[in-house]
Amino acid sequence: MAEGSRGTVALFKSSDENALNDDRYLTLLEENNFTVNLVPTLSFEYxxxxxxxxxxxxxxxxxxxxxxxxxxxxxxxxxxxxxxxxxxxxxxxxxxxxxxxxxxxxxxxxxxxxxxxxxxxxxxxxxxxxxxxxxxxxxxxxxxxxxxxxxxxxxxxxxxxxxxxxxxxxVPHPHLRDFVMQLSQKKPDYLVFFSPSGVTFSLPYLKEFGLIASVKNISLGNTTAHALEEAKIGVSRICNKPTPEALIIALNSLQIK
The missing domain is CATH 3.40.50.10090 (Rossmann fold)
Known part of the structure; x- marks a missing residue:
């Protein structure tokens, strides 16, 4: 954990999330003294x-x-x-x-x-x-x-x-495995999942690089939480809304020091 940081948060988000939305998560998390890593998880073919x-x-x-x-x-x-x-x-x-x-x-x-x-x-x-x-x-x-x-x-x-x-x-982001491998060099404290597909595509690599043990998993919504539970992965918190504010509430409720 970086000095002064309340923990490192990895966001498993789709690659087409607009920059403004990413900025809102980054800004609010950093304002609350979290270190943030964005992991592009999904891609879409129309x-x-x-x-x-x-x-x-x-x-x-x-x-x-x-x-x-x-x-x-x-x-x-x-x-x-x-x-x-x-x-x-x-x-x-x-x-x-x-x-x-x-x-x-x-x-x-x-x-x-x-x-x-x-x-x-x-x-x-x-x-x-x-x-x-x-x-x-x-x-x-x-x-x-x-x-x-x-x-x-x-x-x-x-x-x-x-x-x-x-x-x-x-479909999975073409460089998802590389992003998770980079993440493993400095293991995060919290993994935040935005969709069931993100769970499905990310878990094999998270397991491969040993990032599931001793980490708190947060889902945005019950459907994503169900996907984690189906994979026998514990869910520490469920955000009631898919917003940065709801994520901060979930993180704060874990009593991070």
Whole structure:
């Protein structure tokens, strides 16, 4: 541990997290006397042909479901200038960052669900709107090939029509092993995981270089915590929101000296 530091925190984040978001984590952690290492964990390959075809037919849909910034980015990759008809619709998204990405990249203003926190809560909101008659046509759902089935399953159980389009593939960062090897030269005190995919791709290298033992693991959200638990990895804290502020609260609750 560096002199004056409360510990070294390794952030296992996707490689497309924007610089501003990274800066917020770095700034707040450093202001709270933590040493920070960013580990680019995931990369994304966009597959937009099928999505572009759907986006050219807004009259067939009631809106779009966006469950991550990447889903919004995939829409932008498929159609840089989204048709005006889409911008008049009501759309659903998980998380403030996803909402911000949808506004900045796509020009979508009528967004709901940013504060839902997870797909389960968002699906409940969509079901309520459907039951009120607010969703007469299917919702377009661009997503990763590794999507969890929580939202599609819940919506199907309540007969909410959705059109699922695999619009991007989640893959390990090409230099992930090298980043973890570098991390092993000065072992961190805390490993922070941002997604289940990040857990899946990182764990083999973390085990290879002996970085799991005697370290505290923090997850952003219950889904990521479940992925760690499934891998028989202990979870020290779960952040209730995917924000730098929530991470600081989790770290402080561990009573770091």
């Amino acid at each position: 597959q937009t042909e099928n999505l572009r075809e759907r986006l050219q037919q807004p009259y067939k849909y009631s809106g779009i479901i966006l469950t991550s910034p990447r889903s919004a980015e995939s829409v932008n990759q498929a159609m840089a200038d989204l048709l005006c008809a889409w911008k008049e619709m009501r759309h659903y998204c998980v998380g403030v960052k996803t909402g911000e990405t949808a506004v900045n990249l796509l020009g979508l203003k009528n967004l709901v669900g940013q504060t839902c926190g997870n797909a389960e809560n968002l699906s409940s909101l969509i079901v309520k709107d459907f039951q009120k008659g607010c969703i007469p046509l299917p919702l377009l759902f661009p997503c990763s090939s590794l999507k969890l089935d929580t939202l599609p399953r819940t919506l199907a159980e309540h007969n909410v029509p959705i059109d699922i389009v695999n619009s991007y593939v989640t």
